[in-house]
Amino acid sequence: MMTILDLNNLSIEQIQFLEQITDEIMEDYHDLIARIHERAGTGIYWQVNNLLSRNNYISRVFEDVCCLELVRRVGAGDNITTIIVKTPSQKKVLTRYFKGQNKQIQFHNSLKSWLKTLVKPGYDFLRNIHWSLVYLMQKDNCRKKKIPRERPLTLIDTFFGSYIFKTGAFKERYYNGLLDHLTLEERKYIFFVPNVITWRNLKKIIRLSEKTRENFLYPFDFLEIRDYLYALAAPFFIKRIQLGDFVFRGMDIGPVLKADFRNKIALRSSFRGILFFQFFRRLKLEKIHLHLVIDWFENQVVDRGFNKGKNEFFPDTPSIGYQGLIAPYKWNFHVQPTEVEARAGVLPRQVAVIGSGLVDIAKKYYPGLDVTVAPGLRFSDIHKTRIKKTAQFNTKNPVILVALPIWVRDSLDILKILLEIQDVFALNKAVLLIKPHPSLDFKSVQSGLPLWPAMFAKTEGDFSRIITKADLLISTGSTVCMESIAYGIPVIVIGSRNGITKNIIPETVPKDIWALCHTGDEVSKALQRLCFGLSQGDRNKFSYQAQLIRESFFEPVSRAGVKQFLRMEQG
Secondary structure (H helix, E strand, O other): OOOEEEOOOOOHHHHHHHHHHHHHHHHHHHHHHHHHHHHHOOOHHHHOOHHHOOOOOOOOHHHHHHHHHHHHHHOOOOOOOEEEEOOHHHHHHHHHHOOOOOOEEEEOOOHHHHHHHHHHHHHHHHHHHHHHHHHHHHOOHHHHHOOOOOOOEEEEEEEEOHHHHOOOOOOOOOOOOOHHHOOHHHHOOEEEEEEEOOOOOHHHHHHHHOOOOOEEOOHHHOOOHHHHHHHHOHHHHOOOOOOOOOEEOOEEOHHHHHHHHHHOOOOHHHHHHHHHHHHHHHHHHOOOOEEEEEEEOOOOHHHHHHHHHHHHHOOOOOEEEEEOOOOOOOOOHHHOOOHHHHHOOOOOOEEEEOOHHHHHHHOOOOOOOOEEEOOOHHHHHHHHOOOOOHHHOOOOOOEEEEEEOOOHHHHHHHHHHHHHOHHHHHHOOOEEEEEEOOOOOHHHHHHOOOOOOOOEEEOOOOHHHHHHHOOEEEEOOOOHHHHHHHOOOOEEEEOOOOOOOOOOOOOOOOHHHEEEEOOHHHHHHHHHHHHHOOOHHHHHHHHHHHHHHHHHHOOOOOHHHHHHHOOOOOO
16 A cells, blocks of 8 residues: 655656646636736736746746645545655645644755755846846947837847857748748838847857848847846845735645745846846837837746836837747646736737637637737748658558657656567567757766667658658657648657646647557557558548648748738738
8 A cells, every 4th residue: 555655756647647637726726826916016027027927947836736736635545644745845835734644744855956946046146147248248339220210110029049040140940931921121120139048159149140131129239237237136126925825725835935936036037028128118218119019929927028018118019929839738828828917918919829720729718818820930841741641651661750859857758668668669660760859968868768779760850851751750748749740640649757748739639640648558559549550541531630730720821921910011
């Protein structure tokens, strides 16, 4: 009989129960965030704070309350005497909750980890000072004076990272081909606003960007020293509110909220969000006129600062939050806005998704959200490539493409499951191609899997070229899953063995072309259903589903669609 519940090492059944819990508590979680909003107010410091972000990459609150609810349900029985938790704040909450009961709550932590948590706020603050100096050094008044004042501009939010300039030249990764559908005159007043996320070789990056056809408007050309001081002051002058009296499903979760607030008080993305807010203030003072503002909209805290600045200083200018992606919504639900966020003024006036099948998904937590469909710029190649025909599938030596995600632990989860069923692949003479995500630390994956099987053949190159040769894709948490289905190639999503699965495929997509699997046995059965044991008639269904996916989730790119997106007159 089980006597220990270890949140760091849950069984498959417990993980599946945890995923069920995420759905059940979502309404209560959003109610919690709304109550914090009421106390916090609508000031910029709080609106870019991680505690209100609903973003699981910068806030632990949702993961913590899910774990606490799991413990409340599973650990309440007399058979569980020891509960091992993930964080000190979880321990504090459960110690209070189980007070007087025969429960031992344990938290195992190294001195290194404890010190890292302790110094994080100070370290983040120093990094923000460093970023302030980097930006100030790049300020160029001459460049600022060249920005047109005679006509309203269209501003488009984008990113400058080292990966954009990997080839030694600027390569658009977010609005692929947008300018191809416009004339030189139409491009003249369109300016991309970079969110610079790398400081290395920044001077060289700016020099390279000036050689491209795109126009760039750099926020740091407009920002003043006082703007950086205003952003740096946020950890000290943010309104302090009472967090200790919040209760979630009968548990006093004050320790969870306080720890989350303290640990991320000087978050870099929050700092950038405040700078964007100040950037729009400066544009107003410079008498820059705006026709349209487009935000690459993932509803992150930097987006909230961007949109709040635009809404406060250019309230009459239309704005669009372009969601040029498909997200794992069960984990990345922060990309789905709420009415509370709308009232706080941190959302664009309209959200644009890349397919009609995403409209209701975007509205899930805010039915009144204005949502439209725009061209799927990053996925324009999908409509240039034909759906895989039944006769093109390899029945003798099926090719299984394994697309490893950006996360090391999730990548190891996938590979370990495949190792469990090596005999299945051998029996069916399958070829396994392993394609790591470009930003995956592949050396860490290899070190975590010392016995690298001969059947794992690593491959590189453009995904759209490689996937057409595959007969099935195995992955998790990546848009390649939806791209694969759009090519008519079935998908197996590997469920997480350490938490909530980052599944990119919406629930509306029929399961006859994909499967979610947590164990080797489930993968074996899915392989038979989706690859090894198929008739020609079965594969004909894939072509039909692929066409539906293209129509619902990947809007074609055209000149008319681009002009409509940019609010230009047709003609």
